[in-house]
Structure formats: structure tokens, C-alpha cells
Amino acid sequence: MTTFLQQISLLALLTLGGCDSTKKEQVVYKDYDLGKPDKFNMPESLFEISGITLNQGNPDTVYAIQDEDGRLYRLGWDEPKQLNVKFSKKGDYEDVTIIKNNVYVLKSNGVIYNFPLTEAVFEEVEQIREIKKILPKGEYEGMFGDETSGKIYILCKNCEQDNAKRSITGYIIEPNKDSSQIAGQFSINVEEIKAITGKVERGFRPSGLAKNPLTNDFYIISAVNKLMVVTDSQWKVKEAYALNGNQFIQPEGIAFDKQGNLYISNEGDDLFSGSILKFKKISR
Known part of the structure; x- marks a missing residue:
């Protein structure tokens, strides 16, 4: 039989646990409530959606x-x-971006189509x-x-030159018509991610990259790790968010509009269609 003192102790533990949970949610949902998206289910042709972008942050058309x-697909929101x-022909295409009215599509082997x-x-x-033979041999997604x-x-x-448990390398390319x-x-220090979350024991495997136009912070998602990592403009890790696997089935693409709203695309699975989740910037 549970004694009165045991009941009081149990109540105290539950109360403390509730406080910790609230505190954690305040950290996780600092700028975006990741639990309340506006969901756009993809048509069958985009069941395996792997990358998204907006032209100059304009939300009218999602590419x-x-x-x-x-x-390259074009969609109006919720249409x-x-x-x-x-x-191009069939292949393993992972991400897309638009700059200066030019489309760039990244293939997993590092080839870029423009x-x-x-x-x-x-x-x-x-x-x-x-654009070939610029990036070292490896697998690229973001x-x-x-x-x-x-x-x-x-x-x-x-990539061979990386140890995914320690650091991940990124490259900056200047594209031009003659010779990109x-x-x-x-580089991104994986130890800085570990200091916030323990979900990188097998190494960090990024699948999408975008920059928040309001803060200039970089946002990186990983479908393998079910994580969203935020770094400053110098790639120092500031935050790491665990993504709910029931909602983020396979997060592969990420983008921002010019109002700072966040978009994350998910490939579909046996139960769910592909989707794009939109998270409105929390006003303060």
C-alpha cells in the first residue's frame, strides 16, 4: 500500500518533472513552434520530395x-x-536553390546542374x-x-575527409558562366552539437541547409539524426532541436521566406505522403 509520505514524494517528483519539461519546451520552441505547422501534402509526383527553395524569399511559389x-517542380502553397x-535524366537529386534568377540543382555526387x-x-x-569536378568525392545533400x-x-x-563524429566540411562556391x-x-564542430543533444553518437549527417534572413543564422536539418541545428554566420553551433519522428517523417529540404517563416519538406513513407511543413515566426 502506498503511504502518505510516498504519495507526497511522487507528487513532488511529478511537479519537478513538469517544470523541467516546460523549461525545455521554452528552449526548443524559441523562434518557431515546431509542434504547430501548417501542413501542405504533396501530390504523388513529389512523394520523394528531397529539396525546396523560394525565389528571393517569395512564398507565392515553392520550387x-x-x-x-x-x-524542377513549381507549386502554389496548398495547391x-x-x-x-x-x-536532366533520372538520378539522385538532393537539393535546389535559386540565386540571381538562376536555378542550381545538387546531385548527391556533387555535380551541380544550372x-x-x-x-x-x-x-x-x-x-x-x-558544374563538375569541383567538389571532392563524397555524398552531398544540403x-x-x-x-x-x-x-x-x-x-x-x-565525405572521406570528414569524421562525422567530430566535424563536417562545407564548401563555398562562386558560380559563373566561364569557370565556377x-x-x-x-566546418561544423559535431562536439558542439553533442554538448546540446546526445543524438549524434553515430555521426552527424546533414540533409538540408538554409539561412534565416532575419538573423543570418544557418539552419541545418538531418533526416538520419532527426535534428535541426542552428549555427551563427561563422558556423558556431548555437542550438540543436530534436525533431519529432511522427511529424518529421524524413526531413530533407529546408527554406525560409522573406518574413522569416520556416519551411521543412519531408519525403513520404508507407503511411504518409510527402509534405512541406510551414512554421510561422513567433512574434515577440
């Missing part, structure tokens, strides 16, 4: 790719009908350019294009 078909343009955004309205791209500087940031997911080249590189 997306999926990881098997060489097509099931999609339009698309074919830019074509003018004006060609997105046709059935097939004519002015296609492949890419962000900076409209202001014109530079492209690309993150390794699995690496303009610099950076």
Missing part, C-alpha cells in the same frame, strides 16, 4: 525537386496541382550547364544559395 526524377520542367529560371515555364530546359553575395554553400553528408570554383570552406 521543389525529388530524388529520382530530373525535374495540389504542380507544374514542372525536365532538366539553368536560367526563365526556362522553368517550358517542358524541357535547353540551356543546361553541368545546399544554400545566397542571393546577396551570389555564393553557394554546400555541406558534406558523407571553390571560394572557401568551413
Whole structure:
């Protein structure tokens, strides 16, 4: 039989636990309530959506790719009908970005496909350019294009030069018509992520990258680790959010609009369709 003192002790523990939970939620949901998205279910053609972007932060049109078909898709928010343009044959396409009215699509092997955004309205791209042999051999999934500087940031997911339990390398590319080249590189210290969350025991494997236009912080998502990591402009880790696997089925793409609202795309599975989740910036 439970004594009166045991009941009091149990109540005290529950109360303390509730306080800790509240405190944790205040940290996790600092800028976005990750538990209350506006959900946009994808049409069947984007079941395996792998990357998303917005042109100059304009939320009217979402540009997306999926990881098997060489097509760029265009969608109005919450509109099931999609339009698309074919830019290449079937392959493993992981991310997309638009800068200076140019589309850049990242293939998992590090090859980048480039074509003018004006060609997105046709059935097939004519002015296609492949940027090859710039990045070291490896597997790449996350890419962000900076409209202001014109530079492209690309993150390794699995590269020989990295130890995913210690650091992840990223590359800065200056794309141009004549000869694109690496303009610099950076690294993310995985130990800084571990200091916040223990969910990187097997190494950090990023799958998407974007920059918050209101703070200039970089946001990195990892489908493998079910994490969203926030760094400052110098790539020092500031925050790490655990993502609920029931909601974030397979988070692969990430983007921001010019109001600072956050978008995360998820590939589908046996039970759920692909989706894009929109999180409104919390006003303060």
C-alpha cells in the first residue's frame, strides 16, 4: 500500500518533472513552434520530395525537386496541382536553390546542374550547364544559395575527409558562366552539437541547409539524426532541436521566406505522403 509520505514524494517528483519539461519546451520552441505547422501534402509526383527553395524569399511559389526524377517542380502553397520542367535524366537529386534568377540543382555526387529560371515555364530546359569536378568525392545533400553575395554553400553528408563524429566540411562556391570554383570552406564542430543533444553518437549527417534572413543564422536539418541545428554566420553551433519522428517523417529540404517563416519538406513513407511543413515566426 502506498503511504502518505510516498504519495507526497511522487507528487513532488511529478511537479519537478513538469517544470523541467516546460523549461525545455521554452528552449526548443524559441523562434518557431515546431509542434504547430501548417501542413501542405504533396501530390504523388513529389512523394520523394528531397529539396525546396523560394525565389528571393517569395512564398507565392515553392520550387521543389525529388530524388529520382530530373525535374524542377513549381507549386502554389496548398495547391495540389504542380507544374514542372525536365532538366536532366533520372538520378539522385538532393537539393535546389535559386540565386540571381538562376536555378542550381545538387546531385548527391556533387555535380551541380544550372539553368536560367526563365526556362522553368517550358517542358524541357535547353540551356543546361553541368558544374563538375569541383567538389571532392563524397555524398552531398544540403545546399544554400545566397542571393546577396551570389555564393553557394554546400555541406558534406558523407565525405572521406570528414569524421562525422567530430566535424563536417562545407564548401563555398562562386558560380559563373566561364569557370565556377571553390571560394572557401568551413566546418561544423559535431562536439558542439553533442554538448546540446546526445543524438549524434553515430555521426552527424546533414540533409538540408538554409539561412534565416532575419538573423543570418544557418539552419541545418538531418533526416538520419532527426535534428535541426542552428549555427551563427561563422558556423558556431548555437542550438540543436530534436525533431519529432511522427511529424518529421524524413526531413530533407529546408527554406525560409522573406518574413522569416520556416519551411521543412519531408519525403513520404508507407503511411504518409510527402509534405512541406510551414512554421510561422513567433512574434515577440
